[in-house]
Amino acid sequence: YTKAEPEKRQVMDIETRVVVKEYQAEVLIDENGNKFVAKFPTHVTKAIQYGSWVKSNAVFMNCYQMCSLKRIEDNFADQLHIKLSKGTVYNASFEAYHSLEKFEHWLKTILPLQKVLNADETGVNVNGKRIWLHTLCNHKYTLFHVNGKRGKSAMDEMGILPIFKGYLCHDHWKAYFKFFCKHLLCNAHHLRELTYIEEVESQKWAKKMREFLVKINLDVKDKGGKLSPSRQKKVIEEYRKILNNGEKENEMPKKIKGKRGRVKKTKSRNLLERFQNFEVEILAFMTDKDLPFTNNQGENDLRMTKVQQKVSGCFRSMEGANIFARIRSYINTCKKNKINITEALRALFEGHLDLIIAKIQNYAD
Numbered sequence: 001y002t003k004a005e006p007e008k009r010q011v012m013d014i015e016t017r018v019v020v021k022e023y024q025a026e027v028l029i030d031e032n033g034n035k036f037v038a039k040f041p042t043h044v045t046k047a048i049q050y051g052s053w054v055k056s057n058a059v060f061m062n063c064y065q066m067c068s069l070k071r072i073e074d075n076f077a078d079q080l081h082i083k084l085s086k087g088t089v090y091n092a093s094f095e096a097y098h099s100l101e102k103f104e105h106w107l108k109t110i111l112p113l114q115k116v117l118n119a120d121e122t123g124v125n126v127n128g129k130r131i132w133l134h135t136l137c138n139h140k141y142t143l144f145h146v147n148g149k150r151g152k153s154a155m156d157e158m159g160i161l162p163i164f165k166g167y168l169c170h171d172h173w174k175a176y177f178k179f180f181c182k183h184l185l186c187n188a189h190h191l192r193e194l195t196y197i198e199e200v201e202s203q204k205w206a207k208k209m210r211e212f213l214v215k216i217n218l219d220v221k222d223k224g225g226k227l228s229p230s231r232q233k234k235v236i237e238e239y240r241k242i243l244n245n246g247e248k249e250n251e252m253p254k255k256i257k258g259k260r261g262r263v264k265k266t267k268s269r270n271l272l273e274r275f276q277n278f279e280v281e282i283l284a285f286m287t288d289k290d291l292p293f294t295n296n297q298g299e300n301d302l303r304m305t306k307v308q309q310k311v312s313g314c315f316r317s318m319e320g321a322n323i324f325a326r327i328r329s330y331i332n333t334c335k336k337n338k339i340n341i342t343e344a345l346r347a348l349f350e351g352h353l354d355l356i357i358a359k360i361q362n363y364a365d
Contacts, residue, residue: 016080021051043351050084055092056345058084062093063327064341066308090320092349097323099348100330106357107143107329112163114138115290116184119161119170120298121150124305125314126321133325136160137301140364142332144301144325146318151175167284169295172274185281186295187213190271197268205246206268209275212242216286217293225289232286239275239283246272301332337363 025038054076061067061075069086076084111117121134124146132150136143136158147154152175155161161168161179169184170176177183191213197206216235220227227235250269265273275282285293308324315321334344337360347356 018080018082050088050092052346052349054082054084055095055349056342058089058092059096059327059345060342062089063324064331066304066311068311093323093327096330096345096348097326099353100326103330103353103357104143104326107141107333108159111136111141111143111160112165114141114164114166116167116169116292117160117164118292118295118298118301119155119168119176120295120302121154121173122302122305124309124321126318127316128314131318131321133302133305133321134158135298135301137298137332139297140333140336142301142329142336144305144329144332146321146325152178155179167291169292169298171295172278182284183278183281184284184291184295185278187217187282187285188294188296188299190275190282193267193271197271201266201268203246203249203268205242205249205272208242208245209239212238216283220286220293227286232283235283235286236279239279243272243276246275304328333360339363 023040023044025040027038028036030036058072058076061072062069067075069089072089073084073086076082116138117136118138119134119136121132123130124133125131131146131148132154134145134147134154136145143158143160145154145158147157155175161176161181164179164181167182167184168176168179169186171186171189191210194206194210194213197203198210216227219231223231246268250266250272285291305328315324330344330348331341334341334356339356339359344356347353
């Protein structure tokens with residue numbers, strides 16, 4: 001027999017063990033009995049404490065994987081053989097929240113400078129009471145904010161929209177129009193509403209408009225994100241032609257003699273008037289490759305919060321909701337900029353937040 005190259009097979013597995021690092025401070029006593037103790041590292045503040053790996057893992061499971069405090073406690077006990085209490089998990093999240101104050105301030109200086117922001121909001125529960133989680137985001141950054149209100153006062157408190165001059169993409173919630181920026185309307189919402197009008201109210205214009213928007217969106221993608229001025233002109237002409245046909249299908253209801261108040265309009269009529277009044281905001285996506293067709297970015301950023309509510313239940317306090325919002329802002333922004341989440345959380349607990357912010361800036365630029 002002649003010797004050949006051996007065949008190789010590998011088994012990759014996980015081995016978990018607890019690592020304890022002990023710090024000893026030198027103690028000196030002078031001839032008068034005065035004791036002098038050397039300083040411990042700044043992050044070592046207690047006789048026994050958990051390190052950055054444990055805390056980042058706990059926060060990762062709580063704020064990213066949406067696990068409840070009880071399930072995190074069970075996971076550490078069963079998988080890692082660490083008796084981590086629910087209170088310790090909360091304390092780790094609370095520490096991260098305070099450490100991220102600088103990050104949130106930095107984020108609020110970056111967002112007003114963006115060309116496009118997506119805005120959305122969704123209801124969440126705090127001890128059974130409904131509050132609102134707001135988001136302002138784009139493909140690079142995410143800011144979450146919780147507030148008892150849904151409208152303009154909550155948006156003012158975020159501190160972004162009052163000074164924002166770029167394009168704001170949203171779902172036609174009236175509060176957004178109170179800000180003096182340029183507006184984009186979500187066409188995913190329009191497609192859903194047009195489908196309803198087509199199927200329930202049997203409106204021909206709605207079917208034509210739905211098909212028209214889908215076709216124009218595909219054309220925009222084929223042309224690299226923007227149509228030529230001549231093509232844009234033809235699109236607008238066809239758009240208005242569909243709406244003119246819609247006018248024939250939806251004559252304004254006449255006021256009933258003797259009956260006070262405004263005449264109630266059909267859903268089809270209301271949608272038709274929105275398309276008439278917001279032509280620029282609906283068709284803006286064909287004029288610039290940076291302007292989106294939908295507000296899917298905002299909806300996607302909020303979607304995981306709904307998962308959190310289903311898996312972990314409601315927040316126990318407003319403080320807990322605020323902690324979750326700030327940490328999720330950090331996690332989402334890191335993820336969008338290709339930064340490992342565990343690495344980002346460890347850096348946070350080890351006092352290296354500035355390095356992560358610098359990485360985000362470098363990648364985003």
